[in-house]
Every structure is written in structure tokens, then in C-alpha cells.
Amino acid sequence: MTGTMFEKAWAEHVVKPLGGGEDLVWIDRHFTHDLSGPFSLKSLQEHGLALRRPDLTIAVVDHGVSTETGRSEASTPASEKLMPLYRDLTSQYGVRLFSIDDERQGIVHVVGPELGLCQPGAFIVCGDSHTCTQGGVGAIAWGIGSTEVVQVLATQTLIVLRPKTMLVRIDGATSPGVGAKDLILALIAKYGADGGSGHAIEYAGTAVEALSIEGRMTLCNLTVEFGARIGFVAPDEKTFDYLMDRPWSPRGEAWTAASAHWRWLRSDPGATYDKWIELDAGAVAPQISWGTSPAHTVAIDGVAPDPAEAPDAATAEAWRAALEYMALRPGARLAGLRVQNVFIGSCTNSRFEDLERAAEVVRGRRVAEGVRAWVVPGSQSVKRQAEAAGLRDVFVQAGFRWREPGCSMCVSMNGEKVPPGERCVSTSNRNFVGRQGPGARTHLASPETAAASAIEGRIADARSYADGSRHA
Amino acid sequence: MPEIAPLRRIVSKAVPLPLPNIDTDIITPMERIMDGKFVEFAFEALRFDADGAPRPGCALDDPAYRDAEILIAGANFGCGSSRETAVWAVKGLGFKAVISESFGDIFSSNCFRNGIVPVVLPAAAITALLDAAQSGETLTLDIERRVVEQEGGDRYGFEIPPLRRTALLEGLDDLQLSLRLADEITTFESRDRAERPWAQGVAMESERPLGTARKPE
Numbered sequence: 039m040t041g042t043m044f045e046k047a048w049a050e051h052v053v054k055p056l057g058g059g060e061d062l063v064w065i066d067r068h069f070t071h072d073l074s075g076p077f078s079l080k081s082l083q084e085h086g087l088a089l090r091r092p093d094l095t096i097a098v099v100d101h102g103v104s105t106e107t108g109r110s111e112a113s114t115p116a117s118e119k120l121m122p123l124y125r126d127l128t129s130q131y132g133v134r135l136f137s138i139d140d141e142r143q144g145i146v147h148v149v150g151p152e153l154g155l156c157q158p159g160a161f162i163v164c165g166d167s168h169t170c171t172q173g174g175v176g177a178i179a180w181g182i183g184s185t186e187v188v189q190v191l192a193t194q195t196l197i198v199l200r201p202k203t204m205l206v207r208i209d210g211a212t213s214p215g216v217g218a219k220d221l222i223l224a225l226i227a228k229y230g231a232d233g234g235s236g237h238a239i240e241y242a243g244t245a246v247e248a249l250s251i252e253g254r255m256t257l258c259n260l261t262v263e264f265g266a267r268i269g270f271v272a273p274d275e276k277t278f279d280y281l282m283d284r285p286w287s288p289r290g291e292a293w294t295a296a297s298a299h300w301r302w303l304r305s306d307p308g309a310t311y312d313k314w315i316e317l318d319a320g321a322v323a324p325q326i327s328w329g330t331s332p333a334h335t336v337a338i339d340g341v342a343p344d345p346a347e348a349p350d351a352a353t354a355e356a357w358r359a360a361l362e363y364m365a366l367r368p369g370a371r372l373a374g375l376r377v378q379n380v381f382i383g384s385c386t387n388s389r390f391e392d393l394e395r396a397a398e399v400v401r402g403r404r405v406a407e408g409v410r411a412w413v414v415p416g417s418q419s420v421k422r423q424a425e426a427a428g429l430r431d432v433f434v435q436a437g438f439r440w441r442e443p444g445c446s447m448c449v450s451m452n453g454e455k456v457p458p459g460e461r462c463v464s465t466s467n468r469n470f471v472g473r474q475g476p477g478a479r480t481h482l483a484s485p486e487t488a489a490a491s492a493i494e495g496r497i498a499d500a501r502s503y504a505d506g507s508r509h510a
Numbered sequence: 511m512p513e514i515a516p517l518r519r520i521v522s523k524a525v526p527l528p529l530p531n532i533d534t535d536i537i538t539p540m541e542r543i544m545d546g547k548f549v550e551f552a553f554e555a556l557r558f559d560a561d562g563a564p565r566p567g568c569a570l571d572d573p574a575y576r577d578a579e580i581l582i583a584g585a586n587f588g589c590g591s592s593r594e595t596a597v598w599a600v601k602g603l604g605f606k607a608v609i610s611e612s613f614g615d616i617f618s619s620n621c622f623r624n625g626i627v628p629v630v631l632p633a634a635a636i637t638a639l640l641d642a643a644q645s646g647e648t649l650t651l652d653i654e655r656r657v658v659e660q661e662g663g664d665r666y667g668f669e670i671p672p673l674r675r676t677a678l679l680e681g682l683d684d685l686q687l688s689l690r691l692a693d694e695i696t697t698f699e700s701r702d703r704a705e706r707p708w709a710q711g712v713a714m715e716s717e718r719p720l721g722t723a724r725k726p727e
């Protein structure tokens with residue numbers, strides 16, 4: 039029998055088929071964070087239920103905590119309110135908590151893979167839609183709602199309608215200055231924000247193989263912005279090299295058995311998918327979003343669209359509303375727009391390689407007058423690694439703020455916001471209305487584009503930095 | 511955990527909301543989750559302008575649709591964040607069903623778990639139903655027969671997984687359902703522990719301190 043990796047992984051997780059395509063499936067790892075965790079654990083307690091597998095449950099703090107240097111749990115109203123509850127409940131239930139004083143703290147989807155908690159083919163859930171990020175190491179990982187969180191806590195299982203399978207092939211060589219973020223934004227712009235609805239996506243093709251594991255996590259991160267819950271890249275030698283010797287990775291004989299199994303999980307040649315789409319990596323330029331959906335994205339030298347040219351009335355209305363919110367006229371050029379904020383961070387682009395790419399652009403230059411530019415590393419581990427490599431100095435000397443790990447301006451529930459009416463070039467994944475704060479105008483882009491925009495004080499084409507021609 | 515009332519048939523006017531890609535941040539913005547007013551201010555950006563004044567013409571506040579229990583939405587409704595508050599807000603506004611060409615997958619799953627039915631219909635049916643909603647027609651949505659009916663008799667069949675249908679009709683929740691399967695879970699758990707020792711058991715006991723690992727430093 040030939041099968042896709044998703045089908046093989048699914049089969050080995052079915053506890054009981056429930057008919058009509060729904061199965062009770064086993065969950066290998068369950069991450070909770072400081073927004074979804076405390077209330078879900080409380081709900082479990084109110085139901086008088088035991089936590090079935092505290093050893094497979096990991097608690098992380100990221101959404102509500104401050105990222106200010108010298109922070110404490112009381113630094114933001116959200117964490118002041120949530121942390122005592124979270125601390126108390128995780129200790130009562132015997133769940134590991136990586137709090138702000140822990141060297142493993144960070145954004146949940148950054149921390150899981152770097153600690154080796156995420157494995158190829160493992161079923162991983164979290165009450166957070168970007169859990170799909172972990173597909174970068176080959177995990178079958180997806181976001182769930184809070185009712186489902188309670189079910190996982192109580193039973194270590196979920197009832198899931200098996201999604202259909204989709205293969206997204208990205209072939210060809212990317213041009214300099216184009217990375218994983220540009221590839222996934224271009225895919226969403228081409229096929230729409232619901233292009234992947236109802237499917238589990240396997241990303242493959244030469245451009246995907248060429249990505250580092252960190253790049254694959256960026257790619258998988260925006261899977262949910264493509265309408266799908268699950269997106270992954272099948273494990274290869276790069277994956278094994280990445281996972282080997284991580285704190286929770288299997289060792290010795292267990293590693294040998296695990297890696298053999300992970301190799302077996304890969305989709306068989308000739309396996310068939312319910313849907314199959316393609317993207318030519320060579321044709322992708324750096325991307326920038328103009329509107330309020332990740333699908334509202336164009337190449338960096340592109341312009342905002344004209345609602346008069348929209349394919350239908352509802353789209354025209356959506357474009358009109360987005361242009362109004364973003365204070366753009368139809369046909370306006372994106373490059374050159376003045377920006378007041380630059381945010382390099384979030385589970386999309388806050389890993390070491392992202393910071394390294396941004397630092398290459400920043401090195402030896404200055405952040406433009408009037409721009410608030412932040413780098414928020416994804417985890418303590420990334421922060422230490424970046425500091426050891428001298429990246430912190432590059433950013434700080436240029437005038438960036440170097441902060442503590444957390445979600446920060448990606449979702450702004452910790453009070454770190456873009457002021458109303460201001461523009462922000464952000465390496466995060468959502469440009470929704472009010473996402474970075476009420477009235478905030480978000481332009482999604484890669485770390486290189488964000489860095490170049492900070493230097494110029496305007497949305498900038500990072501490719502002009504690739505050859506060093508604009509060195510100050 | 512939400513209380514789920516059995517749901518068989520909805521006979522009601524429908525609110526038209528044709529904008530595509532209404533994300534869960536629009537339905538319940540983080541600010542409103544934090545201040546606990548996420549039902550009162552659901553869809554805030556669509557219903558109120560920047561100064562907090564109601565936007566004229568927003569169907570959600572149109573008295574013509576008072577007590578409507580059906581929402582007809584543009585494609586990809588409920589995309590974005592997994593926040594279940596979005597479903598609680600839709601429910602809080604009195605809706606028992608949302609009809610769209612497509613849904614965010616997590617939102618759709620959250621709907622079922624709160625006794626709301628997410629109905630997927632093709633674009634042509636949505637166009638017809640939006641028209642019907644705009645002209646104030648009463649629609650009938652029958653979960654047992656899996657059909658949406660217009661006043662004039664035009665009808666659109668929809669799919670819904672059988673277990674989900676039963677759960678809606680009987681007001682069952684997944685937690686009770688899976689707690690009843692505790693024996694099967696235990697059997698699976700011990701077999702899996704032997705077959706994939708790296709995934710549970712040994713794996714989780716074998717943490718190495720960060721300092722001794724080759725990576726991630």
C-alpha cells in the first residue's frame with residue numbers, strides 16, 4: 039500500500055474510528071500558553087476531572103508577559119492576573135511550566151521544536167492557531183479551541199474529522215533576498231486565504247527541501263493564514279540533524295528506532311493527494327501586505343489594488359474597507375510609504391536565522407529618525423544564541439530595542455501596541471484590523487524587508503541591500 | 511465548558527454579512543477579550559466607527575433582523591486565531607447557525623463544540639441566500655434533514671459529519687463522549703507506549719539539562 043505521510047501518521051494515532059470520517063485520536067504532546075492555559079486548567083478542575091498525562095503537557099508563558107528588559111510577572115495587567123492562577127494550577131496538576139525566570143521560556147511554537155519536544159509524525163496540539171509552525175520538523179500539529187483543550191487535558195485524545203490531503207509543491211531556486219516568509223505570503227496571495235481550507239498540507243519540492251528547518255517553520259507557520267489547520271514538511275536528513283541531541287530528543291537505541299520510523303513515515307512515491315497545487319519559487323519577489331488579510335499581499339514593487347477591478351462585489355467591498363483602514367488609495371505604491379514602527383519577532387520570524395538575516399541588512403547602519411524598531415527574540419535560547427553571535431550588538435548599535443522573549447506586538451495583549459493610525463512593518467503573520475492594537479496599520483513582510491524598512495523609515499526593498507551598495 | 515442545547519430545526523430571518531475573510535480578531539478583538547465585553551462589542555470594527563458611534567447600515571444592528579438566529583457570511587468566515595470567544599460571541603448575539611462558502615477550520619470545529627451549526631454551501635447558494643436574507647425572508651434550516659429552505663421552496667442540501675449531527679440533535683459534548691471510551695484509550699496508550707517508546711514514556715523522562723545538550727546553543 040502506498041500512502042502519504044499524513045495518512046500513515048493518522049493511522050497510527052487512531053484510538054477508535056467513530057464513523058463518517060471522524061476518529062478519536064491520540065495526542066502526543068499538548069502545549070498550553072498563558073492565555074489559554076489558566077482558564078482551561080481551571081475548567082478541568084471545576085469539572086472535577088484529573089489531568090490524564092501531565093508528563094505530555096507543557097506549559098509556556100508568551101502571550102501576556104511583558105518583553106521589557108527587567109520585566110516581572112506583574113509588569114503587565116494580563117500576566118499579573120493570569121500568572122498566579124497558571125502557576126498554582128500547573129503545580130497542582132504537576133505540569134512543567136517554563137515561566138519568565140526559566141532559561142527555556144519563549145513563544146510556545148519556538149520553544150517546542152528547539153527543545154526536541156516536537157517530533158516528526160507526532161500529533162501535537164495547543165490552544166493556539168499557529169501550532170502548525172511545528173510542522174517544520176515534520177510534526178502533525180494543529181491549533182484547537184478551549185473546549186478541545188479541556189478534552190485533551192482530561193483524555194489525551196480528541197475527536198477529529200480527518201482532513202483531506204493537499205500537496206503544495208514549491209520548486210525552483212529563490213532569488214537573493216527572498217525567503218520562506220515571501221514564499222508562503224506569495225502562495226496565500228495567489229490561492230487566497232482559504233486556499234487550504236479543510237486540508238492537511240504537505241509542503242514539498244526543491245525550494246522547500248532547500249529551506250533550513252527554521253525556514254520550514256516560517257513556511258508552516260502561515261498555514262493557518264492559508265485556511266488550513268495542519269501544514270508540515272516531511273522529515274529529511276536536515277530534520278534529523280536538527281533534532282539530534284535536543285534536550286528531549288530520544289537518545290541511543292531510542293533515537294535509532296525513532297529515526298528509522300520517521301523515515302518510514304515519509305510519503306511513498308506515487309502516493310496520491312486530494313488536491314495538488316504549485317508555486318514557482320523563482321518567480322517570487324519579496325512580498326509586502328497592503329490590506330487586512332494575509333491574502334492582501336503584493337510584490338514589494340507592487341501597488342494597492344483598485345476595488346473597481348475586484349472579481350466580485352463582496353471582494354470589492356472588502357478591498358475598499360481594507361484600503362480605508364490602511365489609509366491607502368487604489369494604485370498606491372507600497373514601497374516608499376512612511377513607517378513609524380518595525381517589529382521583528384513572533385512565532386513566524388523570531389528564530390536565530392531570522393535575526394541573522396535581519397542583522398545582515400542592519401549591520402553598520404542606523405534606524406531612521408522617528409521609527410520605533412524592536413527585535414523580540416522568540417525564546418531565551420534564541421536570545422542567548424543571538425547575543426553570543428554578536429547580533430544583539432548589531433541591532434542595538436543601529437538603534438533597535440533588544441527585548442525579552444514573548445509574543446509582544448504580534449497580538450498586543452500585553453499592552454505592547456502600535457499606536458492608532460501608525461504604520462508597522464511586522465514579521466508576524468496577521469495584518470487583521472486592530473491586531474497590533476486598535477487602529478494599527480500592519481504590513482506583513484520578511485525579516486530582511488522589516489530591517490530595510492527600519493533603516494529607510496519607509497517600506498523598502500531589501501534586495502538593494504544584498505550587494506552592500508547602500509552601505510553607509 | 512459550554513452547555514449545549516439540542517438543536518433540530520431553525521426557522522428564522524437571516525442576517526447577511528457578505529464580506530469575505532471575517533477573522534476571529536474582528537469578531538472578538540483582544541482588547542474586548544481582556545475587558546470581558548466581547549459579546550457586547552462583537553464585530554466591533556464592523557458595527558462601530560473609530561469614535562465608537564454605530565455605523566449606519568450594519569446588518570448586525572438592523573432592527574429588521576432582531577432575533578435572527580442565522581448568519582449568512584462571506585467566504586472564509588472565522589479564519590485566524592483559535593480563540594473560542596469568537597464562537598461564544600456569535601452565540602451570544604443569538605445565532606444558532608452560520609452559513610458560508612467556507613470557514614476557518616478551527617472556528618468550524620469550535621462551532622460544533624458549542625452547539626452552533628456551521629453550514630457550508632456553494633457560492634451560488636450563498637448568493638441566493640444573501641438575497642433572501644436582504645429581502646427579509648424567513649429561512650428554515652433543518653439539521654435532521656440537512657437542508658436549508660427558502661420561503662418559495664428553493665432548497666439547498668448540506669453535508670455534516672454523522673457524529674456531529676447526532677451531537678447537535680442530542681446536545682452531546684465530546685468530553686462525555688470520549689470519557690466513555692476510557693477503556694479503549696487505555697488500551698491504545700499501553701500498546702503505543704511499547705510501539706513508539708520515543709513518543710511517550712521514556713521520551714518525557716529523559717530530559718537533559720540545556721547546558722549539556724549540543725543544541726540549541
Ligand code: SF4
Nearest residue numbers: 168384385445448449
Ligand atoms: S507570536 Fe503571535 S501568532 Fe505566534 S503564538 Fe504569539 S500571538 Fe500567536
